[in-house]
Amino acid sequence: MPLIYVTSPIHEDVLHELSALGEVRLGYGSNAVSYQEIQNQVDAVFLRGGHLTAEMIAASPKLRIIARHGAGYDNVDYKAAAELGVWVTNTPGENRRSVVEHVFALLLGISRKIQLASDQTRNSVWAADRLSLTGIELEGRTLGLIGFGDIGQHVAPVAEAFGMKVLATDPAYDSSFDKRLVSLDTLLANADVVSLHVPLLPGTQNLIGSTEIEKMKNGAILINTSRGGVIDESAVADALISGKLGGAGVDVLNAENTDMITPFKCNTFPVADLPNLIVTPHVAGQTNESLIRVGMSAFDAIAAVLKGDAPKHPVNSPTPKSFA
Known part of the structure; x- marks a missing residue:
């Protein structure tokens, strides 16, 4: 047997x-x-x-x-x-559909400050500063998809249903495949939200670091449901602290099962305390x-x-x- x-x-x-x-x-x-x-x-x-x-x-x-x-x-x-x-x-x-839905769970959580509002309410504070809980609408915003394979192509129509414009970049395709495809630099400069959908390979290690973040719009949101190693976590942490990034939602980390007090390895700030960061424990595909x-x-x-x-x-x- x-x-x-x-x-x-x-x-x-x-x-x-x-x-x-x-x-x-x-x-x-x-x-x-x-x-x-x-x-x-x-x-x-x-x-x-x-x-x-x-x-x-x-x-x-x-x-x-x-x-x-x-x-x-x-x-x-x-x-x-x-x-x-x-x-x-x-x-x-x-697990495509589960990941797609989790992308928007993270995005909505960040854009509407769900975690911050929930934490305040759980701590018996009923919107003491309502203005601090003001979110943004997705309609009219631009979503940039880095990686336009199976999952990326299924994220796109959901974003469009929210009224978002979609841009994408993927070395496997050019604009003759889909007119939404642009260069990485063009995507970073124009996207209000950047969502990663690439495998972890030598060419995608730290694909989004300080150089790439600097090219992004001030206040842009970063979503990562692919692999932890495709973003430079220290650079993302610094950008969240400075306000260059308006928020980040990540389901994957470089060192999973790590110390959740500081899920990003940033020694200068208790990153887990950032109100504009949501971390989930690699469950995007888990329904x-x-x-x-x-x-x-x-x-x-x-x-x-x-x-x-x-x-x-x-x-x-x-x-x-x-x-x-």
Whole structure:
């Protein structure tokens, strides 16, 4: 019977289906086991949180597939996996709607000062200074999308439904693909809101830093639901403190599971106290509906590979490998 290792909590419906494929061992909960405890026997890894390094994969002679619970795969060495004959898959598009809605949850939270107003009310202050809670409307504003792939293209019509103008930039496309596409500099200069939708790659590391922020409108809002490393957190913190940025909503951090007292590593100011910053703990793609869709997509990949078939959404091309 195949051994399937699940690194982090997944939807109970998916876990039930997974148990029909083989023995399931969990890396979380009261009966948690470490990967090292089962690495010699594991056939498939259902990878949500955590990392799988080349060394870990090499230590797993029976491993056939690492199925990512999500679209990103920067937490697995997929190239080493390919060399070792192990499939790596992801689940593109399955949490798209959840991420899109979270973008606007963050944007509305910042633009209408929801957190500040809620905190004041919870502290028994009923709008003592109503003017300080004055927000802005989205209608007539310009949203700049950095990254115009699957999620970016689905954020655009929602923004337009709010009455926003949309600009986008993406090296994979030019203006013949969509007239809303412009250069990064043009986008930064014209956008009232900048939302990031790019993978974390060497070319996107610190894509938005002090130089880029300086090119943005005074008081612009920054939204990041992609990966923490695509923004220079210190530069963003400085811009929030100075007022260059009117607000920021981030769902991802450079160091996740970090000290939430200062979620951005800024030594000059208690950033968590900033009223114009909202931080959520990498939950943009996490709704009940998306957890089922994403989970079942990863389940399908594992089921296919365990049967000897190719998975639907591979991110690598493994060399043939024989299994005892």
